[in-house]
Every structure is written in structure tokens, then in C-alpha cells.
Amino acid sequence: MAQMNMIQALNSAMDIMLARDPNVVVLGEDVGYFGGVFRVTDGLQRKYGEHRVLDTPIAEGAIVGAAIGMGVNGLRPVAEVQFADYIYPACDQIFSELARLRYRSAGDFWAPVTIRTPCGGGIRGGQTHSQSPEGIFTHVCGIKVVMPSTPYDAKGLLIASIEDDDPVVFFEPKRLYNGPFDGDANKPAVPWSTHPKGEVPDGYYTVPIGKAEIVRKGTAVTMVAYGTMIYVCEAAAKALGIDAEIIDVRSMVPLDTDTICTSVRKTGRCLIAHEATRFSGFGAELSATIQEECFWDLEAPIGRVAGWDTPYPHAFEWEYFPGPLRVAAALKAVMEAA
Amino acid sequence: MARRSRLHIPRHHSRPGEEPDFSYLETSPAGAVPRPDVNARVRDIGHLSIDLVRVLDDSHVAVGPWNPHLEVQDLQIGLRHMLLTRIFDERMQRAQRQGKTSFYMRCLGEEAVSVAQGMALRPKDMLFPAYRNQGLYVVRGRPLVDLMCQLLSNTRDMCKGRQLPVMYHWAEGRIFSISGNLTTQFPQAVGWAMAAAIKGEDDIAVSWIGEGSSAEADFHHAMLFASVYMAPVILNIVNNQWAISTFQGFAGGEQRSFAARGPGYGMAGIRVDGNDFLAVHAVTQWAAERARTGAGPTLIEHVTYRGAAHSTSDDPARYRPKDDYEKWPLGDPVLRLKNHLIALGEWSEERHAALAQELEAHVIESWKEAVQYGTLTDGPRLNRDLMFQDVFKEMPEHLRKQREQLRTEQGV
Numbered sequence: 001m002a003q004m005n006m007i008q009a010l011n012s013a014m015d016i017m018l019a020r021d022p023n024v025v026v027l028g029e030d031v032g033y034f035g036g037v038f039r040v041t042d043g044l045q046r047k048y049g050e051h052r053v054l055d056t057p058i059a060e061g062a063i064v065g066a067a068i069g070m071g072v073n074g075l076r077p078v079a080e081v082q083f084a085d086y087i088y089p090a091c092d093q094i095f096s097e098l099a100r101l102r103y104r105s106a107g108d109f110w111a112p113v114t115i116r117t118p119c120g121g122g123i124r125g126g127q128t129h130s131q132s133p134e135g136i137f138t139h140v141c142g143i144k145v146v147m148p149s150t151p152y153d154a155k156g157l158l159i160a161s162i163e164d165d166d167p168v169v170f171f172e173p174k175r176l177y178n179g180p181f182d183g184d185a186n187k188p189a190v191p192w193s194t195h196p197k198g199e200v201p202d203g204y205y206t207v208p209i210g211k212a213e214i215v216r217k218g219t220a221v222t223m224v225a226y227g228t229m230i231y232v233c234e235a236a237a238k239a240l241g242i243d244a245e246i247i248d249v250r251s252m253v254p255l256d257t258d259t260i261c262t263s264v265r266k267t268g269r270c271l272i273a274h275e276a277t278r279f280s281g282f283g284a285e286l287s288a289t290i291q292e293e294c295f296w297d298l299e300a301p302i303g304r305v306a307g308w309d310t311p312y313p314h315a316f317e318w319e320y321f322p323g324p325l326r327v328a329a330a331l332k333a334v335m336e337a338a
Numbered sequence: 339m340a341r342r343s344r345l346h347i348p349r350h351h352s353r354p355g356e357e358p359d360f361s362y363l364e365t366s367p368a369g370a371v372p373r374p375d376v377n378a379r380v381r382d383i384g385h386l387s388i389d390l391v392r393v394l395d396d397s398h399v400a401v402g403p404w405n406p407h408l409e410v411q412d413l414q415i416g417l418r419h420m421l422l423t424r425i426f427d428e429r430m431q432r433a434q435r436q437g438k439t440s441f442y443m444r445c446l447g448e449e450a451v452s453v454a455q456g457m458a459l460r461p462k463d464m465l466f467p468a469y470r471n472q473g474l475y476v477v478r479g480r481p482l483v484d485l486m487c488q489l490l491s492n493t494r495d496m497c498k499g500r501q502l503p504v505m506y507h508w509a510e511g512r513i514f515s516i517s518g519n520l521t522t523q524f525p526q527a528v529g530w531a532m533a534a535a536i537k538g539e540d541d542i543a544v545s546w547i548g549e550g551s552s553a554e555a556d557f558h559h560a561m562l563f564a565s566v567y568m569a570p571v572i573l574n575i576v577n578n579q580w581a582i583s584t585f586q587g588f589a590g591g592e593q594r595s596f597a598a599r600g601p602g603y604g605m606a607g608i609r610v611d612g613n614d615f616l617a618v619h620a621v622t623q624w625a626a627e628r629a630r631t632g633a634g635p636t637l638i639e640h641v642t643y644r645g646a647a648h649s650t651s652d653d654p655a656r657y658r659p660k661d662d663y664e665k666w667p668l669g670d671p672v673l674r675l676k677n678h679l680i681a682l683g684e685w686s687e688e689r690h691a692a693l694a695q696e697l698e699a700h701v702i703e704s705w706k707e708a709v710q711y712g713t714l715t716d717g718p719r720l721n722r723d724l725m726f727q728d729v730f731k732e733m734p735e736h737l738r739k740q741r742e743q744l745r746t747e748q749g750v
């Protein structure tokens with residue numbers, strides 16, 4: 001075991017997979033010689049060479065398009081899109097090609113591509129470096145969508161994604177790269193060394209895709225979240241002194257409906273939280289599924305906390321971000337209803 | 339008068355009711371274009387992207403440095419493949435008109451592109467076709483019955499009923515799945531080729547798009563990656579002059595050839611007479627050897643003409659003269675190879691008629707077999723459960739539930 005932040009954990013996952021499987025390649029803007037703008041691929045090109053860790057032109061559609069072709073030819077590409085906000089030029093290749101290749105060819109062709117991309121706000125990134133577009137990808141049939149919230153899960157889920165024969169879009173909540181963050185920007189930054197999930201095995205292991213995790217057991221209410229919002233939920237529940245059960249979704253597609261619904265049936269109350277905008281966000285899918293599965297066990301309407309339905313504003317970072325105040329208010333409403 | 343900016347709207351030279359006018363087409367005499375070494379530097383071979391490589395002259399003789407000197411037997415096989423492709427197309431067009439299938443796309447006039455290129459490549463080279471490359475399947479020997487079953491979306495459909503007719507694929511034959519979205523396969527072919535180079539294999543990738551879809555971003559993505567990494571790939575633009583109703587001027591073909599985009603990206607570009615079987619074969623061999631020996635990718639522009647409608651849903655009489663195709667200056671690829679073989683004393687009208695009859699019978703026989711496995715409207719149908727397979731490698735729970743729901747809905 002070692003102390004790792006999320007950057008080191010992700011780096012370790014790729015390091016291990018590049019060593020274990022000669023077909024694994026890493027490609028993207030600035031990922032090679034420089035080691036990535038967030039340092040996630042630091043040292044990998046030195047170790048595995050320019051043919052396995054490729055610097056690419058600034059063309060996300062081409063990065064994903066080429067990765068698909070590589071995948072069809074037996075490689076396991078790990079493509080980095082430098083910010084989730086830059087992924088849109090690649091969306092035709094992801095939505096129309098990567099997601100549907102297996103289906104349209106009746107299983108004869110597929111491309112085991114993993115697309116890593118840092119997402120989320122809280123870093124003063126303005127409207128082009130703060131977005132959380134995961135919900136858009138969950139609406140596409142044929143791609144798996146995951147987002148870890150700890151270094152341990154980041155490494156295990158990334159290894160599982162690289163080994164998966166289906167394409168995976170792997171969102172990295174970049175505000176969590178260096179430490180857990182509870183949404184209060186006035187507090188000093190907390191490093192991962194203070195958190196039990198900053199303890200990461202040095203070697204190979206996987207965290208299965210499609211399994212949520214109960215990160216805090218509780219009886220009063222179920223809080224369903226992922227990424228940075230896990231820590232915001234913890235802080236809000238603690239501030240109100242509510243015995244909340246907190247579930248880290250981790251994998252949006254496939255979704256672990258059982259874990260979520262078992263919890264909601266037990267607690268009878270549910271609050272969903274994500275950074276992404278609210279309207280048609282992934283929270284809407286969660287809310288609808290929970291309502292369908294757990295209606296007769298619910299004691300209150302399901303609550304939803306999200307980013308406002310505006311682009312991410314640079315000057316109003318903390319009024320925009322769904323921080324502990326907004327989550328606590330919503331939690332209170334869910335607890336007091338009915 | 340003061341000079342001022344103006345908007346140029348490309349206009350086609352001839353519209354319905356007018357005399358076909360191909361004065362815009364720049365050609366070179368057969369045999370006139372030099373053939374450089376396959377390892378020539380891009381900066382020294384810029385002329386290849388402007389001139390027009392032609393081998394067959396007006397008296398049906400093969401001339402000049404690009405003559406591939408093919409065996410007579412190969413020429414006869416090429417003719418056979420092209421003719422079979424054409425007869426297959428005609429028959430499938432009729433089947434669509436009879437309501438047996440929903441949609442079809444012919445490649446009339448473009449047969450030499452797929453057939454000559456398919457024959458010039460190695461069987462292990464990976465092909466990323468567009469939807470008018472059925473000749474590749476003929477060259478690589480996929481039984482017509484299999485293609486017909488795809489067109490019919492029947493119980494033996496290779497796509498399990500998931501794709502529009504014509505969107506074939508063949509993993510063993512190394513022909514990639516046709517998307518239906520244009521040009522997406524171009525950067526994928528480059529990625530495939532990059533992987534071959536990374537793995538140290540000498541297979542190359544080859545892909546095709548129309549001149550119209552060279553306007554898509556994926557074209558530029560593919561060109562950039564191919565040239566940056568010197569990927570072992572051949573990228574083909576089949577310039578058949580038409581993208582549905584939009585003529586090649588709107589894809590940027592008025593000011594400069596499509597092939598010239600090759601040198602623009604730092605790779606070889608060749609403009610070839612796409613209706614000249616020998617010329618297409620020769621430039622493909624050149625580009626394949628160049629790719630295989632590490633000298634980099636090539637962009638080939640095939641100057642040809644879309645003789646038929648875009649698809650069975652299109653009526654070209656609404657946007658071009660009815661006799662446009664007959665007046666096309668580069669002629670018909672099947673006729674030109676046939677006349678070449680006759681000039682060589684290796685073919686005759688009688689043999690040609692007999693071959694056509696034989697191939698016609700083969701297509702009809704294949705069709706009779708294919709419809710036994712069902713059509714879109716009659717006969718056995720695919721199991722509807724197949725709808726839920728292959729979205730993922732393993733079916734997730736939510737799809738299992740939906741499959742059950744459909745079974746209940748259908749009273750199964």
C-alpha cells in the first residue's frame with residue numbers, strides 16, 4: 001500500500017496496464033513528453049516509449065477516431081481529452097461510432113477504448129474548464145460511464161475500464177485530484193493522505209464497473225451522489241446532524257439500481273446531488289428510477305441538488321457550485337417533508 | 339468602379355434541359371504523367387495531384403510509365419468483377435422497386451475504383467469503405483447471397499437487422515463496418531494503420547469517401563494524423579462529381595483538385611482517371627508500396643462520375659441533365675476495359691455477352707436462395723430478442739428488463 005493522490009493513482013493504473021499488456025497505448029494532447037497538464041501521464045512516455053504513449057495534435061475528434069481504429073486493430077487505447085469541456089468535437093466519433101460499432105456489426109467489430117477526461121468545477125476554470133457533461137454520455141446506448149471519487153476507486157476503476165471490451169468514458173473530478181473537497185472553498189485544502197481511500201495498493205487490482213458503494217451507513221435518508229458531491233453531502237449531513245446513508249454511484253452506466261433502491265426502501269427518503277446542471281441531468285434519471293422502484297416506500301418527495309441551469313460562470317464560482325449550504329437546505333427539506 | 343468583396347456561389351455548368359458541359363474538367367493525355375519512385379519526397383511530386391494519371395488511350399491501348407503490365411488473366415478477372423458488380427446492382431435496384439428491400443445504392447460508373455483497388459491490395463490489408471464500394475466484396479469473394487441477406491434484413495443478415503441495406507461488414511474478409519455517417523471511417527482507418535505500425539506489422543489500411551464528404555471535419559482529422567505519424571494508409575476520395583444534388587464545386591473542387599489537399603497536408607496526392615482500370619490499379623500499387631515501406635500515406639482522388647441516382651430515394655433528373663453520364667468525357671470503366679481486352683485480342687463481343695449471361699444467372703440464383711431466408715416483409719424473421727444484444731458485450735440488467743417487457747408486450 002502507498003499514499004497516493006488521485007493523479008498518482010490514475011498514473012499507477014496506466015503504468016500497470018502498459019506493463020501488463022503490450023496492446024495498451026495512451027494518447028492525447030500533452031500526455032507524452034510533458035506528462036499531461038494535470039501530470040496524470042507523467043513519466044509514462046519515458047518508461048514505455050513514444051510508440052505507446054503518443055502526443056497528438058489538438059483534435060479531439062481525431063484522437064477518438066484514431067483510437068477506434070487502433071482498438072479495431074487489437075490495441076487497447078486510453079485516450080485523454082484534456083478537459084471534459086473539450087470533448088464535444090469528439091462526440092460524433094463517440095456517439096455514432098464508438099458506442100454503436102459492436103451493435104451495428106452484430107458483434108463482429110468493437111473497439112475497447114477508454115476515454116479519460118477531467119471534469120467538474122471548483123477550480124476557477126470558467127465556463128470552458130468546469131463542466132460536468134456526464135449526463136449527455138449516459139443518454140447514449142453502448143458506452144459505459146464512470147466517475148470515481150477517491151484515489152482507490154480511481155485506480156481500480158481505470159484498470160477495469162482499460163480491461164473492459166466495451167468503450168468507457170471515464171470522468172475525473174479534477175477538484176478531487178489533490179484531495180477530498182467538501183465544497184467550502186474558505187477552508188484550507190485537505191490532502192488525500194488524511195483520507196483512508198488515499199491508501200492505494202501499489203499493484204494490480206480492479207474496482208468493478210457497475211457497482212455503487214455505500215460510503216456512509218445511515219438510517220434517516222439516502223443521499224445519492226458521485227464525484228466531488230460525495231464530500232459535500234458528507235459535510236451537509238454532518239452539519240445538520242442527520243444520520244444519512246451516502247451512496248457513491250461511481251458507475252452511471254451500467255447503473256447499480258439495486259444498491260441505491262435497497263437503501264431508499266430502508267430510509268424512505270432520498271436526496272440526489274450532482275455538480276452538473278439540473279434540467280435533464282443524470283439526477284433526473286436517478287430520480288425517475290427511484291420513484292418507479294421505491295414509490296410505496298417513500299415518505300417524502302425525492303430531492304435534487306445540482307448546478308444552476310446556466311453556463312458555468314467564472315466570477316460566481318461559489319454561488320454556482322452546489323456547495324454545503326444548498327445541499328443542507330435541500331436535505332432539510334427532504335427530512336421535513338410529509 | 340470601386341473594388342469590393344463579393345460572395346462567390348459555385349454554379350454547375352449544366353442543369354436539367356441543358357446540354358451537358360464538362361469543360362471544367364482538366365485532363366492529361368494517357369501516358370503523359372511521369373511515374374516517380376515510390377519513395378519520392380512529397381515536395382518533388384506535387385504535379386501528381388494536379389495532372390490526371392491515365393493509362394488507357396483513345397484507341398484502347400495501355401501506354402506510358404503507369405502501365406501496370408497486368409497479366410491478361412487478371413484483366414479478365416477485373417472485367418468479370420466489374421460486370422458482376424454492375425449486374426448485381428441492377429438486380430438489387432429492381433428488387434427495391436418491387437418492394438423486397440427498403441433501400442439500395444448503385445455504384446454505376448464507379449466500378450473500377452473498388453475492383454481495381456481491391457485487386458491491387460493484399461488480402462490482409464484492412465479496408466474501410468464508404469457505401470458505394472460493393473466491388474470490394476466482389477473482389478474479396480464474399481458470396482452474393484450474404485450481401486443480399488443483409489439487403490433483405492432477413493434471418494441470415496450479417497448485421498442482425500440493425501443496419502440500413504448496403505451497410506455491410508466482413509471481419510474475416512477484413513472489410514470494416516459501414517457507418518452510414520459520412521467520413522467517420524477515415525480517421526479510424528488512420529488509427530488502424532497507426533496500430534499496424536506500432537505492432538510492427540506490414541498490413542496497410544485503405545479507406546474511401548466521396549468528394550462531397552471530404553468537407554467533413556473527419557477528413558481533415560484523418561489527413562492530419564496520417565501525415566503527422568506517416569501512417570501506412572491510403573486515403574481515397576472518389577470524386578464522382580455529385581453529393582446527392584450538390585456538385586463537387588460546393589465541396590471545394592472549383593479552385594483546386596481534391597488530390598492537392600495531400601501535398602497541403604504534407605503527403606503524396608495523386609489524381610487518377612477513376613474510370614481507367616489500369617490507372618487505378620497502378621496508382622494503388624504505388625501508394626500501397628509507399629505505405630508498406632514507411633514512406634507515408636497517399637491521398638488518391640479518383641475522377642469518375644456517379645452514373646446512377648444517389649440512392650433509390652433520389653431523382654437526379656431534378657438537378658442534372660438526363661444524358662450527363664453518357665457525355666462524361668472519361669467514358670465507362672467496364673466498356674473501356676472490355677475494349678482494351680478486345681484490342682489485345684483477348685476478348686470478344688460474344689465472350690462478353692456470354693459472361694454477362696452467366697453472371698446474370700448467378701445473381702438470379704443467389705437471389706432465389708437469399709429470399710428463402712426471408713425478406714423485410716415476408717418469410718422467416720429474425721428473433722426480436724436480437725435487438726437487445728451487442729449493445730454491450732454482456733447484456734446489462736436494464737436491457738434484460740426491456741427485453742422481457744417486449745416479450746410480454748408481444749405476448750411471447
